[in-house]
Amino acid sequence: MANNSNNPLANLNLSGLDKLETKTVNKGFNAKFKAASFEAPVNLGVLETLAGTWVGPGFNLIEVPNMNQAKPGPPPPDKFKLILNSTAETFTFSSIGGDIINRGNAQQDIAFMGLHYLQQVDDVNLPSGQNGIHLETGLFLNLPDGTDPAVQPSIARLGSIPHGDSILAQGTFFTVKGGPQFDVADPTPFFIVNGKRQNDDSPTYLSQLTNAVPPPGIPKEVIMNPNIMLENAIKGQNIIQTVVIFLDANPVDGVATPGATAPVGGITNIPFVNVNANANSLSAIFWIETVQNPDGTTFLQLQYTQTVILDFPVFDANGNPVDIKWPHISVATLRLQETE
Template sequence: METNNEALLKGFVRLGGSPEEVASKLGPLADLEGTWTGNTGWNLIAVPSMKSGLPTFTVLIQQYSETITFTPITAPVPNRGGAKQQFITGLLYELTINDMKYPNGILHVENGMWLNMADVEAQPDGPVVESNIARPFSIARMSAIPHGDVVIALGNAEISSGAPVFPTITAIPVPAGLPPQFGYIDQYTKNEFSGQFAPADVNKTLAETAATQTITNVTTITVDTANKGGNISNIPFVEKYVDPSRFQSTFWIEDVVLGDLTFKQLQYSQQTDLNFIKKFNLPGDILWPHVNVNTLRKS
């Protein structure tokens, strides 16, 4: 007779499945598998600087190209909870971003995982029994960035038909307590990309691309470190000088028809909140949105 310990040990042997089995376990993440490329990305970030011995900022706006590769984890990973157990499936990812003005210069690299956490069962061992155990967040994004940041953002996914509705998101800080002469808006509205990229509506480029296409279905995945269990950890230098306090990301995975052509398209919008320069006559620092948007196609 097999003991409970023997059964438990068997549970720690993770056997990979067929590509079809792996895809079925990935749920809303399944269509991400593969390599995606795009060259219409926009990066906007305000960084600390000094002028005449006083703290100020510089706004950087860059157009970029990007390659992202998602590779499936081929076997479910068990989390044991005693009365409950969870089987996580997911994707490893790596991305590289290059500034379009300097194609040989890397602007950003990142790696991590996307996890599907929806498979929670009511019993610790034995046959798989689906349950209705409450799980507020079914998706996790874990990211490592060589600035010295590690991110866990949690959220959910939904599937719908037709084109997505892109929310209006501004990258222009509107902090209370700044003196009128501060002039912080000028760098956002008067730059070499005026007319191409709108800091007051960073998702406009995504909407303009989608408006020229027929999008039949979309999977929307939204994650946020502000959701309970999310977190950002930073090295001391970053924590001291820019203090990233929140990361939000939305992926739209789309089925696109363009004439006789059909393809998978990934559009995304994400924001990291950076905090530096003391507010004028108010406690706390100014929040400077760092935003990225891009449209990519699967190879």
């Protein structure tokens, strides 16, 4: 699978099992503890099919601050800047190499498995060597149920981004027959009023979105709903099964997975990020799709949509600070690469 000489994660091993008093018999991705305290199988579950390297195109939309507070004089007319990228992405998943033990106190110990990941995203319209727009590394974990806290099995994602952000997102998963269903990924800035999303549909903000010119090859309607990219990518495909994974970190209304509420997960940033463009919420959906070709053969496809909320206040016409939430939306359609 992912353990080959071209895999940048292949030599990582954080399990440290040779130092633990409870040993495992680790046979690939289906290791089981011998100890009687771990009766349930310890495996990757739905994460097993992620192992390997995924490559494909995508789209990135981010609303960034425009020196609204730093410039002298009246606030600039454009209180934010819109950046659009047509992207090429490589997403690599690799086995940690052993089982992970969390020691219990309120309940018995738990054991689980996970994957390292490395995500690299480039802008296809920038020169090579100057086109990297995102780098992230971390872990996906297949967590078991528990009694204290009383929780159902879940997936956790722990990630670090060089801008100075660390995320912990967690959520549910399930498998369905057929293909995915996509909701609208809305890039409109918004407020939270009485716990609910309320878009700021003022012409000043909407015009920057509706009048924006998309990158070459990206349909204009994708700007107001990046999930259209995902819909277009699978038109005509025969998707026979889809594994759905929901991940949320400090979820907010109008973006989060239905039913996900704080304090699930969270994001921690360096002080510069907190002050200038505070990244404080993430919601993502991953679809692992089994696609059947006309000849009956199949291949694996990974799609995702992700929205990070940036909080940066802007000054209104009267000079008063207004705290608005700004969506940063990324989507991609990736295929698992064959290994040598």
